[in-house]
Amino acid sequence: MTRSIAHQTIAELGGPGSVLVRQRRDHAELDRLIQRLDGAQGTDQEEVLMRLDRLVFSHAFAEEAVLWPVVRRVLPDGEALTLRIEQEHQEVNELVSALEEGGLDDPGRPARLARLVEVLREDVRDEEDLLLPQLQEAVGVAELRSLGRRWALVSRIAPTRPHPTVSRRPPGNAASALPLSLLDRTRDLVDTLTRRAPARLAPVGRAVSAGLASVAGVVERVPLARRGDREPTSR
Template sequence: MSMNANADTSIRHRTVEELGGEASVLARQRRDHAEMDRLMARHQSLPDGTERERTLKQLVQLVFSHAFAEETVLWPAVRRCVTGGDELTAQVEDEHQQINDLTTDIKRLRPGDREREEKIRRVFSLIRQDIRDEEDELLPRLQDAMGTSQLRRLGAAWETVRKSAPTHPHPAVPWRPPGNALLGVPLSCYDRIRDGLRPSTSTTASKAQVITLTSVLSVAAAIAVIRRKQR
């Protein structure tokens, strides 16, 4: 289901300055969206093989860390500040749930499997729809409801959480705070250790664990700040 997109109000073609600058959550969201588009196009242009699978992995990691930051930081702000915010975020959360479920299925199937390729196609379609719903409808409304300084503060909190969020689908995790934040911290640790592990030496694994611990502490700090601001 698509929102009623309005090309005249979309943030898609606005300048960075019009979005509140590089630090604004709007500019940060749009940069991630552009990278998702690039990775999907690259995946579709590559033949079956290691590089194609690596590109899909990069996309999955970006999509899920991006969505977690939205659900932890951005959507609560939309629900507080935007008229009809509950309905808007519920629709986007539904798209995220479909992406989550399909990606979980994709991870169980072998590369080259016809069913897997069809699910990848459906996931890409949902991601593109999600981007359009956010940029054409939801984010413009948030900009109307917030000043530039607020958008920049929100962007800083969003970025901190995104950089340390889970990077793989976890169907059992609730979509809204505080449940997602509480479960997201240990899952982020697990995901990032898994992402960082290489079949080389234990030194690599140790470095990955140190980086992960630092990231998890950053998430916890960001969540504490967000909760204080919501009180």
């Protein structure tokens, strides 16, 4: 019987550099951000959501680019397991996109936020209790550490915003990663500066951010960026 990685020691998971430890650390940070999100309003809520987005989307991209191909190779039911989690990732992309489009005054915002938290918690449970323990049993500690190094590198250069039309699998995700990451991280900086700038400068910052979002939308729709997806996660 597999043991959830939530209940194992760092040594059991393969040491500090293991991908399992890195995954669990991100999940713990996600839980802290979700707790901060509860009760946050206005610009404070936007700030927490931006931090949550940066964590969630870079984390998911690293999983899909580094971990899931290995899971599909070494586990008999790897295809079904990764597709299930990719569907959760796709729903998170669509929920966050809707939150961005609707803004703070959207009457549907509370329901979308509640569903976002629900899906994120489901995703963590599926990974920690189901998929990652099976990966742990299928590969050795050396490979867990090697995967950890690759996962950490990819997550540092991954996109940080929702991109629902981009494929969740190669070659689409790999082809679109660099331009989307540059656009997302520039937009993150612009949005942060805009929230802290004098009110008279805010329209300029919002216009720059919207322009970057439009360029990202063009990149998302390049045919190569959409190749490799499965039907349940394609849009």
